[in-house]
Amino acid sequence: MQEEIVEGLRKLGLTEYEAKAYATLVGMGEATAREVHELCGVPRTRIYDILRDLGSKGFVEFVQGSPTYYRAVEPDRVMERLRDELVACIDRSTSELLSLNLEAHGSSPVWCVRSEWGIKNRIRDFLSKVEQELIVFCRSPDLLTEHRAELKKVVGLQIKVDRKEKFEDSGFEVLEMREGSERFFKDSIIDGSRNSIDALMIADGRSSIVIGTMSGEKLAIIIKLPVIAMLQKAVWESMV
């Protein structure tokens, strides 16, 4: 029994038993409840209701008899329907949400983002709004390669790094920080939790974004106060 298939089907709304039974049945073509049970490990006394549920959900067909025979509906068809249903649901939700979404976005000048995806999303957004000048500090080339396309579009791009060697293959021109500047960025303990900064970007001297780990959680902080951006820029310039 392939663990991945079961995992995939569970994400799409089946239970573990349903996923196992369906995947097994796809592989067997035609089978009795007992045969499915023996191959997929679902308890025999439960396989009957599971197969019945799968029937009601349109995943399997059957011939009544003694024993009753079952077979899977063609997986491409089933999956196609599933996709149509989910996409329809997403489209509906999107338009419903957008119709609620009256308020303009971004009155507060400081925002934090916690999720991995959310951070990427914000960085994309941030980079797309750079007009003239972008200053980047980072300690690993990951950020650069991850957002290569957006970064290449920026005209006034300056990148400073802690050690140049790490960035040789990145395809970007980088400057190395002055000796001693790393104290601004090295890991620090605040209130007993370890914080480390992975990257800092300043756009047009107006807004900035700090990406790092605080108390073990990845976090990005977006600051749109020119004052702060200017301060950060001053620190920055002292570093070369």
Next chain:
Amino acid sequence: MQEEIVEGLRKLGLTEYEAKAYATLVGMGEATAREVHELCGVPRTRIYDILRDLGSKGFVEFVQGSPTYYRAVEPDRVMERLRDELVACIDRSTSELLSLNLEAHGSSPVWCVRSEWGIKNRIRDFLSKVEQELIVFCRSPDLLTEHRAELKKVVGLQIKVDRKEKFEDSGFEVLEMREGSERFFKDSIIDGSRNSIDALMIADGRSSIVIGTMSGEKLAIIIKLPVIAMLQKAVWESMV
């Protein structure tokens, strides 16, 4: 609080509280935890972990403070990501399942289908395989309108119905059954459960499909035995 939005978001993997909080936050733009709680009805003492979860899932951003402020990530972006993830999952599952699917399909000549969608799927399949002749009996025009496109493609199409009036607007030419023939199809009680037949189709005198309700459940039976199809055809012809 719109019930539909919450329902939609739940289908997409959020819990009730998460869905309510997110939808509310989309409508509010920027708000404190308390404000979200007051508008969406999630208990105040729970709103904090809910918003934190939403943060980790990439649905909301926040500014720490007293009070902490929250706002929803743009719904179109969030939904787009969700769609990409689900579609990727479906595509992966489809190819994994198809790689298991060695067995040819359809050695047993009789199959039952329980789900609404499964029935439609089988009818489509059934109609697509008609070569010369298709005989249809039905008692409501729904089936005809539902599969209008496929039916129009069939050359040797004959439709018989119980009462012609019902089918005037269907766009199909129909014949009316002889008086007394309805006894073959009228609701009957077998083993204490009420069975009724909505439709019967016979393709090329080879295979047939019966659609009806048995013990309160919609059910289709596909039979690929020429004998049975012939018998059904004989009954059929006696009806005009």
Next chain:
DNA sequence: TTGCATTGTAACTCAATTCGTTACAACAAA
């Protein structure tokens, strides 16, 4: 027919998740 294994149903326990509530610590304002 009797005995026995298989088929199928129904109910239960257990564990995880989510809902909804309670208690309380930290803090700020009056």
Next chain:
DNA sequence: TTTGTTGTAACGAATTGAGTTACAATGCAA
């Protein structure tokens, strides 16, 4: 000091799915 707000932690109830037990019904072989 009192009061109210913010935020955390934990608990009990309800629901769901996983895994088990008991048993009736069916078919089969001696």
